[in-house]
Every structure is written in C-alpha cells, then in structure tokens.
Amino acid sequence: MLGIGDDCAIYRPRGSKEDLLFTTDLFLEDVHFRRSTHGAKDAGRVAMCRSLSDIAAMGGEPRFALVSLSVPGWADDRWVRSFFESLTSAASAAGAVLAGGDLATSEKLACDVTVCGAVPRGSALRRDGARPGHAIYVSGALGGSALGLQTGAGRAWKRHVNPEPRLALGRYLRSKAGASAAMDISDGLSLDLQRLCLASGVAADITDPPVFLGASPEQALHGGEEYELVFTVPAEARIPKHYQGLALTRIGQITDGPAGLIRHNGKTLAARGHDHFQDSCQRM
Amino acid sequence: MLGIGDDCAIYRPRGSKEDLLFTTDLFLEDVHFRRSTHGAKDAGRVAMCRSLSDIAAMGGEPRFALVSLSVPGWADDRWVRSFFESLTSAASAAGAVLAGGDLATSEKLACDVTVCGAVPRGSALRRDGARPGHAIYVSGALGGSALGLQTGAGRAWKRHVNPEPRLALGRYLRSKAGASAAMDISDGLSLDLQRLCLASGVAADITDPPVFLGASPEQALHGGEEYELVFTVPAEARIPKHYQGLALTRIGQITDGPAGLIRHNGKTLAARGHDHFQDSCQRM
Numbered sequence: 001m002l003g004i005g006d007d008c009a010i011y012r013p014r015g016s017k018e019d020l021l022f023t024t025d026l027f028l029e030d031v032h033f034r035r036s037t038h039g040a041k042d043a044g045r046v047a048m049c050r051s052l053s054d055i056a057a058m059g060g061e062p063r064f065a066l067v068s069l070s071v072p073g074w075a076d077d078r079w080v081r082s083f084f085e086s087l088t089s090a091a092s093a094a095g096a097v098l099a100g101g102d103l104a105t106s107e108k109l110a111c112d113v114t115v116c117g118a119v120p121r122g123s124a125l126r127r128d129g130a131r132p133g134h135a136i137y138v139s140g141a142l143g144g145s146a147l148g149l150q151t152g153a154g155r156a157w158k159r160h161v162n163p164e165p166r167l168a169l170g171r172y173l174r175s176k177a178g179a180s181a182a183m184d185i186s187d188g189l190s191l192d193l194q195r196l197c198l199a200s201g202v203a204a205d206i207t208d209p210p211v212f213l214g215a216s217p218e219q220a221l222h223g224g225e226e227y228e229l230v231f232t233v234p235a236e237a238r239i240p241k242h243y244q245g246l247a248l249t250r251i252g253q254i255t256d257g258p259a260g261l262i263r264h265n266g267k268t269l270a271a272r273g274h275d276h277f278q279d280s281c282q283r284m
Numbered sequence: 285m286l287g288i289g290d291d292c293a294i295y296r297p298r299g300s301k302e303d304l305l306f307t308t309d310l311f312l313e314d315v316h317f318r319r320s321t322h323g324a325k326d327a328g329r330v331a332m333c334r335s336l337s338d339i340a341a342m343g344g345e346p347r348f349a350l351v352s353l354s355v356p357g358w359a360d361d362r363w364v365r366s367f368f369e370s371l372t373s374a375a376s377a378a379g380a381v382l383a384g385g386d387l388a389t390s391e392k393l394a395c396d397v398t399v400c401g402a403v404p405r406g407s408a409l410r411r412d413g414a415r416p417g418h419a420i421y422v423s424g425a426l427g428g429s430a431l432g433l434q435t436g437a438g439r440a441w442k443r444h445v446n447p448e449p450r451l452a453l454g455r456y457l458r459s460k461a462g463a464s465a466a467m468d469i470s471d472g473l474s475l476d477l478q479r480l481c482l483a484s485g486v487a488a489d490i491t492d493p494p495v496f497l498g499a500s501p502e503q504a505l506h507g508g509e510e511y512e513l514v515f516t517v518p519a520e521a522r523i524p525k526h527y528q529g530l531a532l533t534r535i536g537q538i539t540d541g542p543a544g545l546i547r548h549n550g551k552t553l554a555a556r557g558h559d560h561f562q563d564s565c566q567r568m
Binding site: 067 | 288292293295297298299300301302304306307308309310312314315316347348350351352354382383384385386387388389390391392394396398400402
C-alpha cells in the first residue's frame with residue numbers, strides 16, 4: 001500500500017481487516033551510540049524505541065519485532081544479555097514479542113530492529129495528508145535529547161537514553177483526534193516537518209516550539225532523537241492541551257506555499273536537523 | 285504463530301487466509317563478504333538471496349523486503365547504486381518489492397535484509413514436522429559454495445556469488461509433494477540437518493550427499509552458503525528425481541534415535557557446519 005518515504009511501509013494482508021506497518025532502524029556503535037557513554041541497558045532500550053516510535057507515528061499497535069545483532073569483541077556475555085533484556089522488555093512494554101532475528105560477530109556493534117505494527121484497514125496516519133489551513137502541533141518539549149548529548153548528565157541525559165515512543169498518543173491521534181498527518185521527530189523538527197510538508201505538497205508557518213528545560217531554541221528546532229510526534233489536524237479539530245499528561249502544543253499552520261518551505265516566525269527556516277546519510281557524526 | 289528457531293517467524297494477520305513469513309539476515313563486510321573479492325553486484329545479490337532462501341525453505345511467496353544499509357567511506361555512489369540495483373533486481377525476480385529501510389554510514393558495510401513472504405494459512409513448511417521413517421532429501425549438489433570460497437575462481441566461485449533461492453521448489457514441496465519438514469542449507473548440511481532433527485525431536489541416518497564437481501565430500505557435508513533445501517517426506521511419498529531441472533536426491537531417513545543425532549554411513553557425524561556466533565572467521 002505504501003513504500004519508501006514514510007515512517008513505516010504499509011502492507012495489506014489478503015482478506016484482513018488490518019493493515020500491517022513495518023519499520024526498520026539501524027543502531028550502530030559510534031554512529032547512534034558510544035560504549036563509553038551508553039550502558040547496555042540504555043543501548044538496548046534506545047535500539048528498540050527507535051522503531052517503536054515509527055509505529056507510534058502512524059498510530060499503530062506494535063505486534064512483533066525482529067532483531068539482527070552483530071556482537072563486537074568488547075561486549076561480553078553479560079553486556080549482550082543486558083542489552084537484549086532491555087531491548088526485549090521495551091518491546092514487551094509496547095505489546096510486541098521478539099519473533100526472530102539474526103546473529104553475527106563484527107568489530108563494532110551493529111543492531112537492526114524491525115518492528116511490525118497494526119492499524120485497522122486504511123487508517124494509518126501518514127505524512128501526506130496535511131492540507132493548507134490545518135493546524136500543526138507537537139507533543140512534549142523539544143531539545144532535551146540534544147542537550148543531553150551535549151552535557152552527558154542530568155535530566156537531559158536521562159531524556160536522551162530514555163526515549164518514550166508515543167504509542168498511546170499516536171493511537172489517539174489516529175482513532176479519536178482526526179489527525180490528517182503525523183510523523184515522529186527523530187532527526188529534528190525542522191528537517192522532519194519539512195519531510196512531512198514535502199510528502200503532503202504543502203508549506204508551513206511555525207512559531208517557537210516548546211523548549212525542554214535548559215535546552216536552547218536551536219536545540220528545540222533542530223535537535224534529533226526526540227521521538228515526540230509532530231502532527232496536523234483540520235482547522236476545526238479540537239485538540240486538548242494535554243493527553244495523558246503529555247503537553248500538546250499548537251506551533252503553527254500548514255500553508256499553500258512551495259512544498260517543503262518552512263517559515264519560522266516569518267523567516268525561512270533552513271532544515272538543519274540530522275541526516276545520517278549526509279553526516280553520520282553530526283550528533284556525536 | 286511461530287517465533288525464534290525456524291527459518292522464518294510466522295505471523296497470522298487477523299481474518300486473513302494467509303500466514304506471513306518473516307526473516308532477517310545480516311550481511312557484513314569481512315564476515316559475509318570482502319570488498320576485495322566481491323563486486324558490488326555480487327554483494328547485493330547475495331545479501332538479498334540469504335533472506336529469500338529462508339522464505340523458500342518454508343514454501344513461501346516473497347512479497348516485500350526492507351533493507352537497512354550502512355555505507356562505508358570506501359563505497360562510492362557508483363558502488364552503492366550497483367549494490368542496490370543488484371539487490372533490488374534479485375528481489376523483483378522473486379516477486380518482492382523493496383518497501384522501506386534505513387540508511388547510515390559506518391566504517392564497514394553492514395546490511396540487514398528483512399523479507400516478508402506469504403503462504404496459505406497453516407501451510408508453512410517448518411523444521412519440526414520430521415518423523416521416524418520419513419525419507420530425507422537434498423536438492424542440487426553440495427560443497428560448491430565452500431569450494432568457490434577456497435579457490436576464488438571458476439564454476440565454484442560463480443556458484444558462491446550466485447546463490448539461487450529455491451523458491452519454486454519450496455512451493456512445490458509445500459503444496460504438492462507433501463513434505464513434512466524443510467530448511468535451507470545456509471550453515472552446512474551437518475549443522476542444518478541437526479537443527480531440523482532437534483526441532484523435530486528425531487535423529488537421522490544419512491549416506492553421502494551429492495557432491496558439486498570438484499568439491500570434497502567434507503565440503504559437501506559441512507560447507508555453508510549452499511542455499512539448497514534439505515527436506516523430509518513420509519515414506520510413501522513419491523519424489524521425482526528432478527524438479528525443474530534441479531536434482532532431488534534421497535540421502536537417508538529419519539530415525540527415533542536421540543534428538544539431533546546424525547549418523548553418516550553408520551558413524552556419528554559431528555555437526556561442523558558454520559555457526560557465525562561461534563566463529564565468524566570460519567568461512568573467510
């Protein structure tokens with residue numbers, strides 16, 4: 001039903017009332033984490049949450065996960081067991097079982113996590129449904145993960161290594177709130193909102209997003225690995241200020257400007273979020 | 285329906301007449317291939333065929349693939365494009381579309397391929413259906429891939445870098461031949477047949493398998509990356525000598541001995557096939 005270019009691919013099994021969502025995310029040593037700063041538990045949790053967040057962004061219920069892991073020499077049995085336990089318990093907490101995978105050895109740790117989620121047929125939240133006049137919202141406060149990576153300590157670091165996939169919010173947006181488009185903020189609001197706008201063929205006008213305590217406005221606009229959701233709703237939709245304790249903040253609206261153009265407080269915003277393929281070291 | 289321990293995990297979508305098969309396989313530089321010996325096209329093809337072969341082993345029809353790729357500095361755009369084209373065309377030839385993936389950069393190439401296949405509900409060929417008295421067969425001739433890795437030239441090398449997932453044979457075994465169990469020979473006949481016997485709780489008596497021209501009996505018994513199928517059928521089943529030009533050879537029978545015990549020409553056979561997790565360098 002849907003291939004490359006959204007948070008998940010969508011597959012419609014023959015005769016089923018459900019669509020299945022699939023996402024796969026790499027988690028690489030010295031690209032996505034460092035052994036010197038990330039414990040085994042942190043690493044395992046983050047590896048799983050990256051994919052769960054993509055399922056959340058489309059409003060899905062996680063069903064199962066496949067994990068490919070290549071173990072480096074420095075990781076002893078205890079480290080690997082702890083990594084796997086943490087990864088598995090993050091999956092379980094989200095309702096997914098570990099259904100299979102592959103194992104190898106290599107110099108650096110490489111982990112690839114595939115997660116399958118499900119939504120009622122035809123109901124997945126996609127990136128391409130935003131229309132001029134729709135309001136733009138974000139969940140939570142942004143910039144905490146980038147701040148944590150910078151300081152390596154305190155609440156912001158905890159935020160960095162304890163991402164929370166917004167699964168309940170995603171389901172709410174899909175089934176109750178009438179959201180027209182959504183995605184998760186994995187590479188920074190500026191870049192991810194631009195992707196949403198490109199997929200929808202629209203532009204956006206935004207103000208300042210809510211900022212995580214201590215983070216800079218720049219970190220809030222461009223910092224990656226937030227795993228909050230950015231979503232759009234028709235102008236008449238009523239969105240509560242909080243959902244299950246999580247703030248939902250209106251940051252602007254979709255316009256009919258050139259596709260992908262983001263204006264921030266009236267000025268064109270350069271998408272400076274993280275793009276692994278262009279610069280794998282930007283975040284480290 | 286089925287988790288870790290077979291060629292694929294099995295997922296039954298609600299209300300669907302199909303079961304979905306999922307497999308994921310890592311393809312790592314200096315573990316599964318070397319840039320000095322494998323061209324981009326060879327590497328791409330092998331990376332995809334590893335997973336397609338798992339779908340074949342369960343009698344499935346490939347539907348879609350997800351590919352996570354971490355690109356090293358040495359691989360220029362042309363190399364990456366050629367790798368991807370080869371991988372994608374191997375998928376297309378098998379009926380699967382590339383539906384998504386992830387991209388990153390790293391020091392060494394790491395690729396993880398997830399393939400989804402489908403079978404009519406409840407019909408997947410599994411490892412656990414072999415019973416005492418069932419006949420054991422293999423497709424093709426074994427040892428060619430191991431010989432190719434050793435010599436790096438000639439027909440055997442072509443065999444090594446041109447694996448053929450036995451998709452048509454797998455579907456035939458599932459739908460027509462009444463096979464009771466099957467798996468693909470990715471880590472060597474001795475190790476893979478032992479896995480099949482352990483899953484089924486049975487033992488096996490075998491003679492010499494058919495040997496690829498120029499390969500040693502040892503390479504035929506223990507060589508990995510063959511991607512032929514080993515399968516069992518009830519004693520009364522009639523299996524043709526060839527299926528679409530591919531030899532099908534009876535090599536022995538299942539017995540009620542200790543689970544996993546393989547006897548070869550009357551002597552206990554040590555499973556010496558390749559196990560990545562125990563020794564990633566064995567094959568290189």
